[in-house]
Amino acid sequence: MLKITELSKRYEDGNLALDTLSLEVKSNEIFALLGANGAGKSTTINIICGFIPPSSGDVEIDGILLSKEPLKLREKLAYLSENVMLYDNFTGYQNLKFFTELAGRNLDKDKLESTLIKIGLQEDFMHKTIAKYSKGMRQKVGIAIALLKDTPVFLLDEPFSGLDPKAAYDFQQLLYSLRDEGKTIFMSTHDIFRAKEMADTVGIMTAGKLVGNKTKAELENADLNQIYLDYIEERQ
Amino acid sequence: MNSILFIKDLKLILKDLKFQIFFVILVILFILSAMSSSVAYKNLSNDFQADYKNHNSRVHDGYYTQMMNMLSDTKITVASQASPSLLFNNYNTYPDKISTSVMFYEPFFSNYNAEQNEVFSLNWYFIIGILSGFIMLIISFEAISSEKRFGTLRLLSIYGIKRQSIVWHKYLSYLLLYLIIIIPPALVSMLLFFILTGSWSMYFMVKFVLIILLSIPFASFFIILGILISMAKNYRNSIVLIVFIWLLFVIIIPQSAYIIAKQIYPLKTNIEYHNMKMDTFDKEYAEWGEKYDAAVYGNGNLFDGLRAKAVYASQEQKNIVVQKELEDSKKQTKLIQRVANLSPFNQLDEIAEIVFDRGYYLLQHQEETAKQTISQIKNLMIEQDSRDENSLHLYYSWASNDQYALQDNIVPFSKQLFNHPELLFVTNIKTDNAATKSIYILLKLLPIIILNILVFAIVALKIERLDIR
Numbered sequence: 067m068l069k070i071t072e073l074s075k076r077y078e079d080g081n082l083a084l085d086t087l088s089l090e091v092k093s094n095e096i097f098a099l100l101g102a103n104g105a106g107k108s109t110t111i112n113i114i115c116g117f118i119p120p121s122s123g124d125v126e127i128d129g130i131l132l133s134k135e136p137l138k139l140r141e142k143l144a145y146l147s148e149n150v151m152l153y154d155n156f157t158g159y160q161n162l163k164f165f166t167e168l169a170g171r172n173l174d175k176d177k178l179e180s181t182l183i184k185i186g187l188q189e190d191f192m193h194k195t196i197a198k199y200s201k202g203m204r205q206k207v208g209i210a211i212a213l214l215k216d217t218p219v220f221l222l223d224e225p226f227s228g229l230d231p232k233a234a235y236d237f238q239q240l241l242y243s244l245r246d247e248g249k250t251i252f253m254s255t256h257d258i259f260r261a262k263e264m265a266d267t268v269g270i271m272t273a274g275k276l277v278g279n280k281t282k283a284e285l286e287n288a289d290l291n292q293i294y295l296d297y298i299e300e301r302q
Numbered sequence: 303m304n305s306i307l308f309i310k311d312l313k314l315i316l317k318d319l320k321f322q323i324f325f326v327i328l329v330i331l332f333i334l335s336a337m338s339s340s341v342a343y344k345n346l347s348n349d350f351q352a353d354y355k356n357h358n359s360r361v362h363d364g365y366y367t368q369m370m371n372m373l374s375d376t377k378i379t380v381a382s383q384a385s386p387s388l389l390f391n392n393y394n395t396y397p398d399k400i401s402t403s404v405m406f407y408e409p410f411f412s413n414y415n416a417e418q419n420e421v422f423s424l425n426w427y428f429i430i431g432i433l434s435g436f437i438m439l440i441i442s443f444e445a446i447s448s449e450k451r452f453g454t455l456r457l458l459s460i461y462g463i464k465r466q467s468i469v470w471h472k473y474l475s476y477l478l479l480y481l482i483i484i485i486p487p488a489l490v491s492m493l494l495f496f497i498l499t500g501s502w503s504m505y506f507m508v509k510f511v512l513i514i515l516l517s518i519p520f521a522s523f524f525i526i527l528g529i530l531i532s533m534a535k536n537y538r539n540s541i542v543l544i545v546f547i548w549l550l551f552v553i554i555i556p557q558s559a560y561i562i563a564k565q566i567y568p569l570k571t572n573i574e575y576h577n578m579k580m581d582t583f584d585k586e587y588a589e590w591g592e593k594y595d596a597a598v599y600g601n602g603n604l605f606d607g608l609r610a611k612a613v614y615a616s617q618e619q620k621n622i623v624v625q626k627e628l629e630d631s632k633k634q635t636k637l638i639q640r641v642a643n644l645s646p647f648n649q650l651d652e653i654a655e656i657v658f659d660r661g662y663y664l665l666q667h668q669e670e671t672a673k674q675t676i677s678q679i680k681n682l683m684i685e686q687d688s689r690d691e692n693s694l695h696l697y698y699s700w701a702s703n704d705q706y707a708l709q710d711n712i713v714p715f716s717k718q719l720f721n722h723p724e725l726l727f728v729t730n731i732k733t734d735n736a737a738t739k740s741i742y743i744l745l746k747l748l749p750i751i752i753l754n755i756l757v758f759a760i761v762a763l764k765i766e767r768l769d770i771r
Contacts, residue, residue, distance in 0.1 A: 108771075117456055117770050137462040145460045151453025153310075155317040167306045168461045215461075 067092050068114075068219050068250050073123035075109050075274075083109040085274040086123065091267070093218070096241060096251040098265035100258065100290075106274040107254035111223050114252075116140055127219050127250075144215040148224035150208030154197045158187060158207040161196060165211045173214065181210045185240070186233050201228035209237060213244075220244065222253035226260060238264060262290040304471060307463065311475035315441060324437045325483050331429050332491035339425075340498035426491075430484060430517055431650045435524045436548060438480055442528025443540050445472045446765070455770045465765045473525055480521040484514060513657050516743065519750045520650050526757045533764050551645040559641030567634040570627075579623045586616040610697040635662070646750055653746050659733045667733050 068091040075084040084106045091097040101107045112118045114125050116136050125132040127142045152161045162178050182192055187206045196204060205228045212220060220241075226234050241264065245251055255261050261268050262285055270278035270293070278293065285293075315321050449455040449468070458468055492510060496502050527547065534540045570578070590612035639662070642648040655661040683696040734742070 112771055115456065115460055117459065137464065140460050141462045143460055145457065147453065147456070149453060151457045153314060153452060153454055155314055160313075164306065164310050165457070165461070168304075168458075168463070211457075 067126075067128060068097075068252055069126040070110070070114070071124050071126070073110065073113060073125065074121045075106075075113060075118065076121045083274050084113070084120075087271075087274075087276050088123075089269055089276060089279070091219075091250050091252050093248045093250050094245055095266045096245050096253070096264055097267045097269065098261035099252070099254045099269045099271055100256065100261050101254070101271035102256060105271040107271055108223060109274070110271075111145075111221055111252075111254055114221060115143065115145055142217050143219050143221055144212035144217045145221045146205075146208050146212045146223065146225050148227045150201075150204040152196045152204060152207060152211075155195060157193045157195055158182060158199065158203070158210075159192050161207055162210050162214065166214045169215045171214065171216065178214075181214060182207065185209045185213070186236050202230055202233055205229055206233065209240070213240075218248075219250045219252065222251065224255055225253055226255070226257060258291050303474075304463070304467065307458075307468070307471040308475050311472050312478065315475065315479055318441070321441055321479070321483075324441070325487075328429065328434070328437070328483055329487045329490070331433070332426075332487040333494060335426060335429060336491040336494040337498065340495050343495075343499050343501070426488070427651055427654055430488070430513070431520070431647050431654075432552060434480065434484055434517075435520060435551075435647065437483070438476065438521050438524040439528045439531075439544055439547065441479070442472070442476050442525045443531045443544055445469075445476070445529045446532040446768070447534070447537065447540060448532075450768075450770060459770065465768070466762055469529060469761055469765050472529060473522075476525045476528075477518070477522060480518070480525070481514070484517075488514065509657050513654055516653050516657065516747070517650060519747060519754060520646050523646055523750055523754050523757065526754060526761060530757055530761050530764065533761070533768055551647055555645040556642045556648065559638045559644075562641055563634045563637035567630060567637060569630050569634060575623070575627050579620045582623050583616045583620040586619040587612055590615065614697040643746075643749070646753070649746055649750055653743055656734075656739055656742050656746070664733070671732065 070087055070089050073084055073087040074082070076082045087106070087110060089097070099107050099110065109118070113120045114132070116132070116139075120132075125139065127139055130139045130142060132139050152158075153164070156164065159178060159182065162182060166173055166178065179192060183189060185206045187203060187210070191199065191203060196207070199207070205225075209225075212222075226237065229237060238260075241251055245266075253265075266282050268278075268280050268285060268290065269276050270280075280290075280293065446455070446469070449458070455468070459465065488510070492507070528544075531540050531543045531547075534543060590608075594608060594612075639648070639652070643652065651661075652663075655663040659667070680696065687696055733739075
């Protein structure tokens with residue numbers, strides 16, 4: 067379970083990027099944070115991951131607080147960003163092996179290779195350096211890394227960006243199965259349709275504030291696009 | 303220590319094209335160094351063998367036993383066998399050899415002053431000191447910026463890796479890398495040198511290992527400096543910093559040292575020193591003339607070698623000026639070295655001088671050895687002269703150069719033999735023992751160790767504040 071309490075971030079230049087954000091994402095749940103560029107989605111993820119310190123507030127995962135045990139909290143997280151972060155001089159396989167070992171898991175070659183195949187990476191690219199990969203291929207390796215970290219919480223920052231329709235569909239199915247396994251999935255997106263289709267709860271952010279929180283049931287017959295636009299106009 | 307992180311950093315660098323190119327360059331340079339050094343070694347060795355043979359034959363023939371020949375034609379030579387330490391020297395000079403005479407002890411000071419020696423040549427000091435320092439700077443200056451660019455710095459932090467731990471592992475892997483790029487090519491170079499020259503020296507091999515170990519704090523400094531630079535805001539700033547540091551340590555500091563020392567301890571011109579020497583000589587000579595009613599002048603009466611004694615006494619006065627010139631030069635050189643030592647490259651060079659008994663360090667010992675020998679010979683001469691009232695051992699070399707000073711028919715010169723020809727060729731230079739050397743080396747290591755700690759502290763602070771978004 068991921069719990070965010072009164073989280074705020076004011077940068078040195080005075081800009082309030084996040085304003086007392088509070089939300090809770092349970093196990094077996096996909097939460098989509100929807101918002102325009104600069105709404106505060108990435109700031110939220112950056113704080114949870116520990117890339118930047120919060121000005122106030124806290125984050126909790128399975129009883130572990132960011133303010134108390136930041137390193138332990140990060141071990142509970144798998145993170146996938148829009149621009150997947152990998153070592154260009156390593157192959158996809160080597161990247162996966164390194165990060166898996168770093169997570170304390172010693173998996174054999176077959177398991178690592180089968181994971182890459184499972185997420186749709188072409189076999190003949192597996193042992194080529196990342197520098198030769200397309201954005202979508204990098205994204206797939208990133209997904210494999212996140213999967214094999216085997217954590218209770220997944221933080222996904224625009225995870226569908228760069229994926230072809232088939233890969234996006236496969237990844238979507240993968241996220242469903244992770245949710246069904248009891249994982250907590252928190253993703254930021256500005257893809258309204260994907261958010262509505264996938265998420266159990268959709269949070270709408272604008273100007274650093276969470277202005278709306280809709281469950282799947284509430285959105286079933288509603289026009290999320292219109293709701294989103296209404297919220298934004300209201301704030302303006 | 304996290305071996306996974308360490309191996310990752312090592313693998314990444316080994317795969318880096320920059321590193322591969324530098325490694326090939328180092329291998330080529332080390333091999334070239336061995337080849338050219340072996341040629342120089344052979345030449346030096348041949349020269350030494352010839353000198354030694356000549357000396358021995360003269361002793362054997364009784365050549366030295368004639369005072370006249372000894373003092374007029376032969377110089378005391380302080381020499382040591384050419385050694386593999388040549389690899390660390392400018393092989394186009396005669397670093398291990400110094401010639402002097404009893405009366406004129408003027409070591410070739412400029413040959414031992416790296417700052418005054420303008421010949422830029424390939425040697426191990428250059429490869430290990432300057433080049434590898436620069437290579438480590440170039441390799442490490444992207445350490446953090448590349449992780450930031452790839453975004454992996456963020457990913458690593460998600461795995462609970464502390465930022466300082468990331469820096470520490472990078473530092474250790476680069477340090478190991480330094481040994482990888484230095485030791486194998488240097489070993490190949492050494493073996494090649496031994497094969498080409500047909501020589502072998504275990505003593506030198508031990509020193510070789512020692513100098514590699516002593517170079518570690520210097521490599522460490524450039525690595526951690528590179529890591530600090532890699533945290534600069536952008537790539538352009540990093541490049542500018544690298545170029546500036548390189549210029550600072552290799553050109554600006556050494557050149558400034560030379561300029562500052564020249565201002566603080568200016569030397570007179572050669573002509574001024576020459577005039578001072580001649581004036582001193584003439585003044586003393588004139589005093590002798592006045593004292594003995596001008597008897598020493600012209601081709602007149604030279605009873606009892608008075609003229610030889612006058613020339614000798616004047617020369618002794620002139621030698622005081624020579625010593626003054628030498629002292630001035632030493633002061634200037636010392637200051638040059640002190641200022642130049644602000645550059646780590648110079649610090650390593652001085653340590654290499656102590657380890658391999660070369661350069662300015664060796665010169666000081668040679669000077670001391672030569673002085674002792676000269677003093678011994680003088681005492682023996684005085685002793686022999688005192689036993690024979692006609693003897694002019696001590697003054698004869700000067701007298702023999704003056705066509706008016708000695709005339710065979712009137713000068714009563716002792717035909718006694720000089721009993722200690724072995725003193726005229728010194729082959730063993732006594733240098734400091736290992737304990738004294740260790741203290742010197744530790745003192746010279748202190749600045750670089752302090753610099754390491756300082757830069758480490760800055761890096762530790764800066765990495766925690768680094769914006770990795």
